[in-house]
Each structure stands twice: as C-alpha cells, then as structure tokens.
Amino acid sequence: MLSLRHVGKTYPNGAEALAGVTLEVAPGEILAIVGGSGCGKSTLLRLVAGLEGASAGRIALDGVPLAGPHPAIGIVFQEPRLLPWLTVAGNIGFGLTHLSRPAREARIAAALARIGLPDYGGRWPRELSGGQAQRVALARALVVEPRVLLLDEPFSALDAFIREDLQGHLLALWSDTRPTLVLVTHDIEEALVLADRVVVMQPKPGRITQVLTIDLPRP
Ligand code: ADP
Ligand code: ADP
Numbered sequence: 001m002l003s004l005r006h007v008g009k010t011y012p013n014g015a016e017a018l019a020g021v022t023l024e025v026a027p028g029e030i031l032a033i034v035g036g037s038g039c040g041k042s043t044l045l046r047l048v049a050g051l052e053g054a055s056a057g058r059i060a061l062d063g064v065p066l067a068g069p070h071p072a073i074g075i076v077f078q079e080p081r082l083l084p085w086l087t088v089a090g091n092i093g094f095g096l097t098h099l100s101r102p103a104r105e106a107r108i109a110a111a112l113a114r115i116g117l118p119d120y121g122g123r124w125p126r127e128l129s130g131g132q133a134q135r136v137a138l139a140r141a142l143v144v145e146p147r148v149l150l151l152d153e154p155f156s157a158l159d160a161f162i163r164e165d166l167q168g169h170l171l172a173l174w175s176d177t178r179p180t181l182v183l184v185t186h187d188i189e190e191a192l193v194l195a196d197r198v199v200v201m202q203p204k205p206g207r208i209t210q211v212l213t214i215d216l217p218r219p
Contacts, residue, residue, distance in 0.1 A: 001026060001062055002048065002148055002180055008056035009043050017043040021057070023199065027147070028178040032191035035201030041184040044201075045150045048182070049075040061148065074146040078153045080137035082125035088112070088136050089121035095144040111139040114176070115169050131162040135169050142173045148180045156187065167193055 002025040009018040018040040025031050033041050046052045048059055050069035059066045061073065082091045089108050096104045112118050115135040125133060134154060141149055154170075155163040167190065174181060185191055191198045 002182070003060050003063075004044075004048070004057065005060075006057040007044075007047065007054050007059060009040070009047060009052065010055045018047070019056075025148075025180050025182060027180055029197065030174070030181040030183065030195045032183045032185060032195035032198045033201060034185060034188055034191050034198060036186070036203055039201040039203045041201060042152055045075060045152050045182065045184055048148070049073060049150055051075075072147040073150065074141040074144065074148070075150040075152065076134075076137055076141045076154050078157050080125070080130075080133040082128075082133055082136060082140075084125050086125075087121065088117070088123045088125070088128070091125065091136055092121075092140045092143055094140060107143055111143045111173070114172050115139050131158050131166060134158065134166060138166070138170055138173055142177070142179070145177045146179050148182065149174075151181060151183045151185075153184055153186070155190065156185065163187075163190070170194070 004021050004023045007018060007021040008016075010016045021040075021044065033044065035041055043052070047054050048066070050066060050073070061070060066073075082088075083094065086094065089105075089112070092111050093104050093108045096107055099107065108121060109118070112121055115138065117132060117135060120128075120132070120136075125136070128136065134157075138154070151170075155166050158166065170181075171194070181194075183191070183194060
C-alpha cells in the first residue's frame, strides 16, 4: 500500500505546488491522476519517486516512510530517456545486473516479446521511433518488477493511434506482476481506459476534488 498523508511541497522559490494531499493506492491498483497544467501532478510523482523531498506530511510504502529513491518504486517520463550508449537489450537489462547472464537474457527476451519488438535487442535507441522507444522505456521500468510504477504523461508526446497501442503494451507488461501504477495524464479518455480509479486535481495547490472509481474488466 502506497500512502500519502497531508503531503505538501513548497519549492525554494516559494511556489506552493502541493498542500494537504492525502491518498492511498492499493497493491495492484491502477490509479490515474488528471488535472490541468500546474496543479502539482508531476510534483506529486517526483515526491513519491524520491526525486524531491516533501516539505510537509508523510509518504510511506507498506507503512515504511520513504526517504529518497526506493528500489521498488520506478518512474517513466514523457520522454523515454533511454541510455544512448546501450543497445535496446542493454537498456532493458540495465537494472538486472544482479541476475546471472542466462536469467537476465531470458527476462529481456520476454520483455521484448511483450512489447512486440522480439528482434530489437541489438538495435540502438537512435534507430527507434518515438513509440518504440517509449515501449522500451516501459519494459525497462517493469522488468525489475517494481511494486509501484509512476508514469508522468507517458504517452502524451505520441499520436492517438500509437498512444492506444502503447496503452495495450502497458497493460500487457503490467499484468505479469501487477504492480501499483500511478498514471498522470491530461487525457481523460486514457485515464478511463487504463485506471481502476481516477483522481482529479485542481489548480489550487494539491487539492483533490473528486474521486471516481471506474470498474473495468481486466484482460
Ligand atoms: P503539473 O504537473 O500538474 O503541471 P507541476 O507539479 O509541474 O504541475 O507544477 C506545480 C506548480 O509548481 C506549478 O506552479 C509549477 O510552476 C511549480 N513548480 C514545479 N516545479 C517547480 C520547481 N522546480 N521550482 C519551482 N516551482 C516549480
Ligand atoms: P511537467 O508538468 O510535464 O513536468 P513542466 O513544463 O511543468 O512539465 O516542467 C518541466 C520542468 O520544469 C520540471 O522539472 C519542473 O520541475 C520544472 N519547473 C516547472 N515550473 C517551474 C518553475 N516555476 N520554476 C522552476 N522550475 C519549474
């Protein structure tokens, strides 16, 4: 269980990005956070990822307070941020160096199959389309079997057709280990397609105005 209690964030320049956010996300739940630009969605993810410190409140995973990045919490951004000096397989296997070589290669191959790129292990990031690169970024994030994966507008740079395709790949990858997903998006349709629950944030710092629960059959 990921929990936030009265979480606030004021940046050093005085900008109050979040105030009083209280939220719980269950294991295996897919939560979407929607809301206009500037209402603190990215800040919320960066706090949970440990990339920024909260100014107030408490963030915990299974009751244990988080302080900084946690190995069981991953994040995917709008841009794939693949490492250009590694092949596609190298990128996907980046977090698997603790495994034996055969075990690592088996995981990488399974992930490549999941994202529909079985023959792309030896390719370089620069050879990929935007949609392919983001599929690799999703595979890289999920192959380490995080308990929580944070997704910050992961598909918004892609056109509608490719976006739909990637939503399917995300669900396929997710279904292997069923981590908690927290998806920030301003595409309400995407939220409805992917999420079990949708949280709407308001421009007023961190205010969560509405919680809709959407029950969707999972593949
Ligand atoms: P969203 O993701 O919903 O667009 P953000 O979390 O990016 O919102 O930003 C929330 C508010 O905090 C905005 O007013 C933004 O300008 C401000 N903000 C975000 N990051 C910083 C930062 N590093 N320093 C100062 N202010 C920031
Ligand atoms: P997003 O909301 O998709 O993260 P933004 O354009 O809001 O994109 O922010 C891009 C980057 O700029 C983020 O790292 C954010 O922290 C930073 N940023 C946003 N607003 C401000 C601000 N007012 N002052 C300083 N940095 C900011």
